Amino acid sequence: MTTIKTLMGAAATLALTAGLAAADAHSSPGLIIDLGGKFDKSFNESAYNGAQRWVEETGGEYAETELANEAQREQTMRRMAERGANPVVVLGFANGSTLDVVAPDYPDTDFVIVDMVVDQPNVKSIVFSEHEGSYLVGMMAAMASETGTVSFVGGMDVPIISKFACGYAQGAKAVNPEMNVIVNMTGTTPTAWNDPVKGAELTKSQISQGSDVVFAAAGGTGIGVLQAAADADILSIGVDSNQNYLHPGEVLTSMIKRVDNAVYDAFTAAAAGELETGISVMGLSNDGVGFALDENNEALVTPEMIAAVEDAKAKIIAGEIVVHDFLSDNTCPAY
Incomplete structure (x- = not known):
């Protein structure tokens, strides 16, 4: 089912199964939310929050669809384009090959994909420097660790998640070259993004091996990671959205990936007729990634940590x- 989100949609959502008449009339944007659900407290939810911020600030409207399974990818993109949504914003690297096929069939529709590069003239590709943000939280993990072992739980075993893990390991070992970094992935299918029970099991195993700080980059699975860490009274690190609030005083920080800004900016640019296709990279230099500091974790983050990561951030930006x-080569020098 596709829904229309408007300013009133916070109180009541108008569900349309026959078409997107309101969206068609105004060439409103469309948002295709990836597997795992829009309230995964991570990647998808960040995107949804960006779209909602745009609605609240502009009074605009957009069409929204959540994928329920892999088979819906192509059909959903085509339906969104045929019903007049423009641009169509697609979330997740797994949509890349499908969009590469679909986009040429709708040359008058602009598409935006978050987390993958699709080389088509009507596609804007937004990617992130996750390794840079992960480096910073890896430094914080190493500085907070008392055991000399930190760990990482990824969702689906795909290169982009290894990009998080590798950056994290590099940051940890920049602080202490002898730091032990345990890396586990949840699975090899999309169900790995929404398996909090498996995430908790992996975390418990890592704790048994000495980890006292665990970084989760696993979508909804990460909720189980953070819960298991809190239950064992060790520190965790959230991802994508600011997840510090989930376990105040137990989450060291969150590696923020501003998917919300990516969606908000795409909607805003399109409304102004200024959406540019091509590749856009969001990293430390433009606040595309970073670490979260708020009232929920301020007691855990020392001035020394902040000074160290701010210094590293400046040096990364400066090269x-x-x-x-x-x-770049599917290898990690920190492993």
């Missing part, structure tokens, strides 16, 4: 520190 990007 004085180069964080290896796993996607």
Whole structure:
């Protein structure tokens, strides 16, 4: 089912199964939310929050669809385009190959994909420097660790998640070259994004191996990681959205990935007729990634940590520190 989100949609959502008449009339944007659900407290929810912020600030409207399974990818993109949504914003790297096929069939529709590059003239590709943000939280993990072992739980075992893990390991070992970094992935299918029970099991196993700080980059699975860490009274690190609030005083920080800004900016640019296709990279230099500091974790983050990561951030932006990007060669020098 596709829904229309408007300013009144916070109180009542108008569900349309026959078409997107309101969206068609105004060439409103469309948002296709990836597997795992829009309230995953992570990647998808960040995107949804960006769209809602745009609605609240502009009074605009947009069409929204959540994918329920892999088979819906192509059909959903085509339906959104045929019903007049423009641009069509697609979330997640797994949509890349499908969009590469679909976009040429709708040359008058602009598409935006978050987390993947699709080389088509009517596609804007937004990617993030996750390895840079992960480097910073890896430094914080190493500085907070008392055991000399930190860990990482990824969702689906795909290169982009290894990009998080590798950046994290590099940051931890920049603080202490002897730091032990345990890396586990949840699975090899999309169900790995929404398996909090498995996430908790992996976390418990890592704790048994000495980890006292765990970073989750696993979508909804990460909720189980953070819960298991809190239950064991060790520190965790959230991802994408600011997840510090989930376990106040137990979440060291969150590696924020501003998917919300990516969606908000795409909607805003399109409404102004200024959406530019091509590749856009969101990293430390333009606040595309970073770490979260608020009332929920301020007691955990020492002045020394802040000074160290701010110094590293400046050096990464200046090119004085180069964080290896796993996607460049599918290797990680920190393992």
